[in-house]
Amino acid sequence: MNDLFIKSSSHSYHIYIRENIRFNVNELLAKTYSSILIITDENVAPLYLEDVKESLPSERVYTTIIPATERSKGIQTYYQVHTEAIQYGLDRESLIIALGGGVVGDLAGFVAATYMRGIDYIQMPTTILAHDSSVGGKVAINHELGKNLIGNFYPPVAVVYDVQVLETVSEKEVRSGYAELIKEALIADESFFKSIMDTSLTSLTNEQLTTHIRQGIAIKATIVEQDEREANTRKYLNLGHTLGHAIESELGYGSITHGEAVAIGMLFAMRVSEQKYFIKLPDQELLEWLQNNNYPLQLGSINTNNLLNRMKSDKKAVSGKLQMVLLKDVGVPVIEEVSEDDLNLYLSSFTDELLNS
Amino acid sequence: MNDLFIKSSSHSYHIYIRENIRFNVNELLAKTYSSILIITDENVAPLYLEDVKESLPSERVYTTIIPATERSKGIQTYYQVHTEAIQYGLDRESLIIALGGGVVGDLAGFVAATYMRGIDYIQMPTTILAHDSSVGGKVAINHELGKNLIGNFYPPVAVVYDVQVLETVSEKEVRSGYAELIKEALIADESFFKSIMDTSLTSLTNEQLTTHIRQGIAIKATIVEQDEREANTRKYLNLGHTLGHAIESELGYGSITHGEAVAIGMLFAMRVSEQKYFIKLPDQELLEWLQNNNYPLQLGSINTNNLLNRMKSDKKAVSGKLQMVLLKDVGVPVIEEVSEDDLNLYLSSFTDELLNS
Numbered sequence: 001m002n003d004l005f006i007k008s009s010s011h012s013y014h015i016y017i018r019e020n021i022r023f024n025v026n027e028l029l030a031k032t033y034s035s036i037l038i039i040t041d042e043n044v045a046p047l048y049l050e051d052v053k054e055s056l057p058s059e060r061v062y063t064t065i066i067p068a069t070e071r072s073k074g075i076q077t078y079y080q081v082h083t084e085a086i087q088y089g090l091d092r093e094s095l096i097i098a099l100g101g102g103v104v105g106d107l108a109g110f111v112a113a114t115y116m117r118g119i120d121y122i123q124m125p126t127t128i129l130a131h132d133s134s135v136g137g138k139v140a141i142n143h144e145l146g147k148n149l150i151g152n153f154y155p156p157v158a159v160v161y162d163v164q165v166l167e168t169v170s171e172k173e174v175r176s177g178y179a180e181l182i183k184e185a186l187i188a189d190e191s192f193f194k195s196i197m198d199t200s201l202t203s204l205t206n207e208q209l210t211t212h213i214r215q216g217i218a219i220k221a222t223i224v225e226q227d228e229r230e231a232n233t234r235k236y237l238n239l240g241h242t243l244g245h246a247i248e249s250e251l252g253y254g255s256i257t258h259g260e261a262v263a264i265g266m267l268f269a270m271r272v273s274e275q276k277y278f279i280k281l282p283d284q285e286l287l288e289w290l291q292n293n294n295y296p297l298q299l300g301s302i303n304t305n306n307l308l309n310r311m312k313s314d315k316k317a318v319s320g321k322l323q324m325v326l327l328k329d330v331g332v333p334v335i336e337e338v339s340e341d342d343l344n345l346y347l348s349s350f351t352d353e354l355l356n357s
Numbered sequence: 358m359n360d361l362f363i364k365s366s367s368h369s370y371h372i373y374i375r376e377n378i379r380f381n382v383n384e385l386l387a388k389t390y391s392s393i394l395i396i397t398d399e400n401v402a403p404l405y406l407e408d409v410k411e412s413l414p415s416e417r418v419y420t421t422i423i424p425a426t427e428r429s430k431g432i433q434t435y436y437q438v439h440t441e442a443i444q445y446g447l448d449r450e451s452l453i454i455a456l457g458g459g460v461v462g463d464l465a466g467f468v469a470a471t472y473m474r475g476i477d478y479i480q481m482p483t484t485i486l487a488h489d490s491s492v493g494g495k496v497a498i499n500h501e502l503g504k505n506l507i508g509n510f511y512p513p514v515a516v517v518y519d520v521q522v523l524e525t526v527s528e529k530e531v532r533s534g535y536a537e538l539i540k541e542a543l544i545a546d547e548s549f550f551k552s553i554m555d556t557s558l559t560s561l562t563n564e565q566l567t568t569h570i571r572q573g574i575a576i577k578a579t580i581v582e583q584d585e586r587e588a589n590t591r592k593y594l595n596l597g598h599t600l601g602h603a604i605e606s607e608l609g610y611g612s613i614t615h616g617e618a619v620a621i622g623m624l625f626a627m628r629v630s631e632q633k634y635f636i637k638l639p640d641q642e643l644l645e646w647l648q649n650n651n652y653p654l655q656l657g658s659i660n661t662n663n664l665l666n667r668m669k670s671d672k673k674a675v676s677g678k679l680q681m682v683l684l685k686d687v688g689v690p691v692i693e694e695v696s697e698d699d700l701n702l703y704l705s706s707f708t709d710e711l712l713n714s
Contacts, residue, residue, distance in 0.1 A: 009366075075432065079432050082507055118509065118510065140474065145440065149443060151474045
C-alpha cells in the first residue's frame with residue numbers, strides 16, 4: 001500500500017493514499033469518538049459526502065456544508081462553524097473531518113485547532129492541490145488584509161487521500177495541483193522534476209498522477225518532520241508563493257487559481273536566482289511546459305508597484321525586509337533577502353518578458 | 358528572588374514574581390524582537406502602560422487598549438486586535454505583551470497564538486485572579502453560546518508579575534483572586550489552605566499576599582508541567598468551576614466576579630464530595646471564612662434548572678455526561694461523573710442551604 005507516515009512534534013500520523021478509501025474511513029479511526037462533524041463544501045457534498053458519512057458509525061455524525069469559495073476562509077464562516085459544532089454538542093472527544101480542497105482543509109483544520117482549545121481532525125483532500133496543504137498541520141483563515149494571517153500549526157490525526165476522486169477533477173484543477181508538485185520537485189528532487197516535464201497534463205493517467213502525488217507528499221513529509229513550525233527548511237515550500245500570493249490577491253481570488261499563480265511565481269524565482277547567482281536553471285523548459293499545458297501566463301495590465309507592495313506585506317517578511325526562496329540549483333533551495341530596489345527591477349523585466357512570451 | 362520556572366511541551370519559561378519589575382521588562386526579554394505590541398485595557402492603561410512602555414526599547418513599540426469588560430473576549434475584539442497588529446506591521450519575530458487581568462491575558466494570548474500561526478507573548482498579570490490564568494498557556498475567547506469555547510493551549514515565553522501593582526486592587530478583586538488560591542490549596546496542599554483560613558482579607562499585608570501567590574503559582578506550575586493539555590490532572594484545577602461558570606453566566610458577567618462564583622462552586626463541590634464519599638471536609642470552615650470576608654453567597658431567586666442546563670453544556674462535559682472535580686480529602690482531588698438526577702438533588706439542597714446561611 002505504501003502509506004506514508006509523519007512524525008509531528010505532538011504525535012505521529014498516517015497519510016493513507018489509496019483508491020476508494022472514502023468508503024472505509026471508520027476502519028482508519030484510532031479510537032472511538034463521541035461524535036463526528038464532517039465539514040465539506042457545496043461542490044464536494046453531492047459527490048462524496050454520503051460515501052464518507054455511510055462509512056462511519058451511524059450515530060452522532062453531523063455535516064456542515066460551506067460555500068465553495070475563498071470567502072469561506074473568512075472570520076464569519078469560521079465563527080458559524082464553531083456555532084454549529086457547539087449546537088451539535090461536539091465535545092473534547094469529538095472528531096472533525098475536513099472533506100474537500102484547501103479552503104475546507106484550512107478552515108476545518110483551524111476550527112478543530114481552536115474548538116475547546118483543540119480536538120482531533122482528519123484531512124480528506126479531494127483535489128490535487130490539497131495534497132500539499134493537507135499534510136503538515138498549517139491551518140488558517142484569511143484576514144481581510146491578507147491571506148492565512150490567522151491560524152495555527154496543528155497537525156491532523158490522519159490524512160485520508162482517496163485518489164480515485166481525482167479522476168473527475170477539471171483541467172484547471174490539474175494545472176493548479178501540478179504547480180505545487182513542481183514546487184516540491186524543484187526544491188528537492190531533480191529526477192522528479194524531469195518526470196513531470198515529461199508528462200503531458202492533457203493525457204495524464206491516474207497512475208502517473210498517483211505516483212507524482214506520492215512523491216510530492218513524501219518530500220513535504222520529510223521537510224515538515226524536520227521543521228514543523230517553519231523556522232528554517234519548511235520555508236523552502238514557499239517557493240513561488242511570495243509573488244504567487246501577490247498575483248492572486250491583486251487579480252482577485254478566483255480569476256486565477258492558487259497553483260497557476262504559484263507557477264508564475266516559481267518562474268520568477270528561477271529568473272531572480274539566475275541573475276543573482278549567475279547560474280543556469282531549467283526555467284525555459286518550465287516556461288514551455290507551462291505554455292504547452294495551457295497555464296495562463298499573461299498578467300495583462302497588472303501594476304508591478306501594487307505587486308511589490310503586496311509582496312512586502314507578506315507574512316514571511318521580517319522587519320519589513322522581503323525574504324524570497326531562490327534556487328542555487330534544482331534541489332538546492334535557499335532563503336535570500338532581496339532589497340526592494342532589486343525586486344522592483346527584477347519584477348519589471350519579468351512582467352515585460354511574460355507579456356512578450 | 359525565588360522566581361519559578363515551568364517546562365511546557367514546546368519550551369520552558371520563567372515566572373518572574375517581583376516588586377516593581379514592570380520598570381525592567383526589557384532586561385527579561387530573551388531576544389531582540391522586531392516590534393512589540395502591548396495589549397491592555399482602559400483601566401490598566403492609565404496606571405501602568407507608560408511604565409511598561411518606557412522600560413522597552415523606544416522603537417516599534419505599539420499599544421492597543423481594549424474595553425475593560427468580558428465582552429472584549431468576543432470575536433469582534435479578537436479580530437480588531439489582529440487588524441491592528443497587521444496595520445502596525447507585526448511579523449513573526451514580533452512580541453505581544455498582555456498587560457492586565459484575565460480578560461486581557463486570554464484575549465492577547467489567543468491573538469498571539471494565532472497571529473501568523475503563532476508569535477511570542479508575555480503575560481503581565483495585574484490582578485490577583487490572573488496569577489492562575491497567566492500561567493499554563495490556556496488562552497481563549499468566548500463564543501456567545503459559552504465561555505472560553507474558542508482557544509488554544511499556547512504557553513507564553515515568560516510571565517512577568519509585578520506584585521507591587523497588587524497593593525492598589527479593590528476588595529472585590531482580592532476576594533476574587535483568593536478564591537483561585539483556595540482552589541489550588543484545596544486540591545494540593547492542606548497547610549496552604551489552613552494558612553489562607555488564618556488570613557483576614559481586610560487586613561491583608563503585601564507579604565502575605567505575595568507568599569500566597571507564590572504558593573498558588575507553584576502548585577499550578579507543577580500540575581501544568583504534568584499535564585499541559587488537560588488530559589487528566591490539570592482537570593483538578595477546575596474545582597468549583599462547573600457550577601462557578603454556570604452561576605456567572607446565569608447571573609450575567611459583571612454582577613458577580615469569577616472568583617466569587619468559583620468560591621460558591623467549591624463549597625458545592627465539597628458538599629457533594631461529603632455526601633458521595635461519606636467524609637468530612639472543612640466546608641463549614643470555608644463557609645465561615647467566606648462570610649467573614651464578605652463574599653456574596655446569596656444567589657437570590659436563581660433557577661436551579663437553568664444552572665443545571667448550563668453545567669451540562671460545560672466544555673468539560675463528555676458525551677453529555679457531566680464531570681465534576683470532587684475531593685476525597687483536602688489535597689486529594691478526583692474526577693467523578695455525576696448523573697443529572699443526583700446533580701439536581703445536590704443542587705436544590707445546596708441552594709436552599711445557602712439561602713438560609
